[in-house]
Amino acid sequence: MSLANKITIVRIGMIPLFLLAFQQYPSWIAEQVGFLNYINHNGLYWAVGIFVFASATDKLDGYIARKYNQITNLGKLLDPLADKLLVSAALIMMVQQKMIPSWIAVVIIGREVMVSGIRVLAAAKGTALAADKHGKFKLVLQVVAIIAVLLGNFPFSYFTKFPIDLTIMIMAVVxxxxxxYKYMKNNYRKLQLEL
Incomplete structure (x- = not known):
């Protein structure tokens, strides 16, 4: 297995750690288990760190795959899957913790499921539908928005009461x-022919 694919698998493996750190545990359990008590008080900081590190590995595995010619079919499958799983896990946990409204998670995750489904159907017919620049920039903005919300508008809260974190999140949704829409429009003819 290539180094790039190993990094991608590590990113997927970090998702349960992110969930573990982000989760708030019932006080009656946390009071008896020191680790869970620690997570209840400091877990969000660890969750942010894990999310930032996992997001950064996305650029690293792509760079290594291109530089050392390690682009594989497994990597083409796992890399976008890892991104979608990480973002989806973060959004679901943020809804659970009432950091964002549920419709934001529904829109973002729904779009990812739709595009992934179309890619799978097209691939089954022998057509590869690549991500475009809008999709790549969308992922970057989603990651920035999630980090901003997890940090509770820090450091912007020192300068303004305006919810910059939620504003960035709305921009990510848009x-x-x-x-x-652009993905569907740009691939419409291929989809008509192949599906």
Missing amino acids: LTVYSG
Whole structure:
């Protein structure tokens, strides 16, 4: 297995650690288990660190795959899957913790499921539908928005009461919808022919 694919698998493996750190545990359990008590008080900081590190590995595995000619079919499958799983896990946990409204998670995850489904159907017919620049920029904005919300508008809260974190998240939702539309529009003829 190539180094790039190993890094991608590590990124997927970090998702349960992110969930473990982000989760709030019932006080009656946490009071008896020191580790869970620690997570209840400091887990969000660890969750942010894990999310930032996992997101950064996305660029690293892509760079290694291109530089050392390690682009594989497994990597083409796992890399976008890892991104979608990480973002989806973060959004679901943020809804659970009431950091964002549920419709934001539904729109973003729904778009990812739709595009992934189309790619799978097209691949089954022998057509590869690549991500475009809108999709790549969408992922970057989603990651920035998630980090901003997890940090509770820090450091912007020192300068303004305006919810910059949620504003970035709304921008990410808009770009997510737009990139999905562009993806469908740009691949319409291929989809007509192949599906």
